[in-house]
Amino acid sequence: MYKAIGIICILAGCFGWGNGKIKQERDRIRHLRTMCRILERIRAEIGYGKHTFPEICLMLTEINSECYQKCFRRICEESAKSGSALPLLWKAEFEAFLKKQPIQADEREVFAGLPDRLGFQEETGQAGSIGQAEAFLSQRTRQAEENCENRTKMIRSVSILAGLLLTIWLL
Amino acid sequence: MQMCEEEILRLFPERIRGRWQDVARQAEKLQEIRLRAGSPLTILVDGRERFVDAQGKIVDRQEAAARQEGAELEEILKHLCQYSIYAFADEIRQGFLTVQGGHRVGLAGQVLLNGEDRIVNMKYIRYLNIRIAHQVKGAADPLIPLLYERGRVMSTLLISPPGGGKTTMLRDLIRQISNGTAYGRGINVSVVDERSEIAGSFLGVAQNDVGIRTDVLDGCPKVEGMMRLIRTMSPQALAVDELGGIEDLRALRMANGCGCKLLATIHGGSLEEVLYKNYMRYAMEERLFERYVVLDRGAGAWGIAGVFDREGKPCIRR
Numbered sequence A: 001m002y003k004a005i006g007i008i009c010i011l012a013g014c015f016g017w018g019n020g021k022i023k024q025e026r027d028r029i030r031h032l033r034t035m036c037r038i039l040e041r042i043r044a045e046i047g048y049g050k051h052t053f054p055e056i057c058l059m060l061t062e063i064n065s066e067c068y069q070k071c072f073r074r075i076c077e078e079s080a081k082s083g084s085a086l087p088l089l090w091k092a093e094f095e096a097f098l099k100k101q102p103i104q105a106d107e108r109e110v111f112a113g114l115p116d117r118l119g120f121q122e123e124t125g126q127a128g129s130i131g132q133a134e135a136f137l138s139q140r141t142r143q144a145e146e147n148c149e150n151r152t153k154m155i156r157s158v159s160i161l162a163g164l165l166l167t168i169w170l171l
Numbered sequence B: 001m002q003m004c005e006e007e008i009l010r011l012f013p014e015r016i017r018g019r020w021q022d023v024a025r026q027a028e029k030l031q032e033i034r035l036r037a038g039s040p041l042t043i044l045v046d047g048r049e050r051f052v053d054a055q056g057k058i059v060d061r062q063e064a065a066a067r068q069e070g071a072e073l074e075e076i077l078k079h080l081c082q083y084s085i086y087a088f089a090d091e092i093r094q095g096f097l098t099v100q101g102g103h104r105v106g107l108a109g110q111v112l113l114n115g116e117d118r119i120v121n122m123k124y125i126r127y128l129n130i131r132i133a134h135q136v137k138g139a140a141d142p143l144i145p146l147l148y149e150r151g152r153v154m155s156t157l158l159i160s161p162p163g164g165g166k167t168t169m170l171r172d173l174i175r176q177i178s179n180g181t182a183y184g185r186g187i188n189v190s191v192v193d194e195r196s197e198i199a200g201s202f203l204g205v206a207q208n209d210v211g212i213r214t215d216v217l218d219g220c221p222k223v224e225g226m227m228r229l230i231r232t233m234s235p236q237a238l239a240v241d242e243l244g245g246i247e248d249l250r251a252l253r254m255a256n257g258c259g260c261k262l263l264a265t266i267h268g269g270s271l272e273e274v275l276y277k278n279y280m281r282y283a284m285e286e287r288l289f290e291r292y293v294v295l296d297r298g299a300g301a302w303g304i305a306g307v308f309d310r311e312g313k314p315c316i317r318r
Helices: A002-049 A053-062 A066-082 A086-099 A105-112 A123-170 B005-009 B014-025 B070-080 B085-094 B166-179 B222-233 B246-257 B271-275 B278-285
Strands: B030-036 B041-045 B048-052 B096-099 B103-113 B119-131 B156-160 B189-193 B214-218 B237-240 B261-267 B291-295 B304-309 B314-317
Touching (some): A002 A105, A002 A123, A053 A086, A105 A123, B005 B014, B014 B030, B014 B070, B070 B119, B085 B096, B166 B237, B166 B291, B222 B237, B222 B246, B237 B246
Parallel strands (some): B189 B214, B237 B261
Antiparallel strands (some): B030 B041, B030 B119, B096 B103
16 A cells, blocks of 8 residues: 555656656746847847937836836846946846856856847947847757757657656655 | 036045045036146136145146046046946047036047048046036026017127036026016027037937027037938027137028027127127128127126127127
């Protein structure tokens, strides 16, 4: 009886671990898509509207993603309160926020380090520079989406297999 | 006076704000902050040139003053541009930018020309002149009785040398004429704020009080702006800052022909000096303006040195 319960627990645990990994992968894609959308909006606002960086941040407080919305709100509030440089606030806020998210370090660096790309004297160059970051994250999104199906299958198989092996080994 | 220390401090990056604390305390009297790479930090307070030392103390001797570093100057410029230099490219090309609060920053450095000798950009910006905008509510009080005739406002030209308070006076005139005074009811005033100095608009919203019946066209060239406002906003009075040539006069003539009252400013030390300019002579001959107000910082009562009628005869002379 205990053995049966043990087997079920081990299998459930491994299956849960596998599902967690799959969820992380899907979350990563979701974050990458949102970051691409944000960069696309920034590029468009710079290229067509010549909006300043603080104005764009204010617009992004309305973005359709609750967690990013909160980040932009915090950035704008802090900037209005203390008059601190917005790029510094962006860096600090997104470094901290993205560290907790299932994305890779270089993806985080590109997004949180976006203000390093500012400083161009005309909008086409500036939009182009933002576009490079967007292209990098878009490529990562495509790769992640393409691999997602296979990885999902693989993780699920590995988790079940690991559960079975663990069960056999413990028995 | 509505200037506050905080607004002055916010002109500088957070890292160096400490040095400007003492200067910011002088906000109400502060007129200019001049930053030149390699030269002493200079400020103009109440018409008097003073310096800032390394600890941020205001001193009178230039030897004691701290010198401005080039790299720090660039940092200040970036901060003033909200780290979005691309958004200020046109202004930089023209040699100035207007920051939140309506403060105007004059720029000098090396200009880049195209094949037709037109300025396409500016690089190595090493000289900044931050002119602090002051909204002085009531500045136009002594003028108001002289600018109304049978309950209607008269077209007025404000004349003063740079830094003489033209824009401050114009801003208060607009506010009072728009809101209405004891001499006449409020009317619709349209403002072409080419350099965002009058209304000090930020995100399209006037930061200065320019009256309840005022429409502001921000960042638009004067001539185009005047035509546009006449067609679209049907103003009863039209206000522009710093007339500068025959094109401006043509637009004013058109506005006048549409029945708009004109409120404008021009650089000059006296009415005679202004009339040396051909186009202003034509303006007087055509009686485009009904009142000429000469401002001078040393003249007391908000700097009004003289008020002249449409023919140039003095109504008041101090």
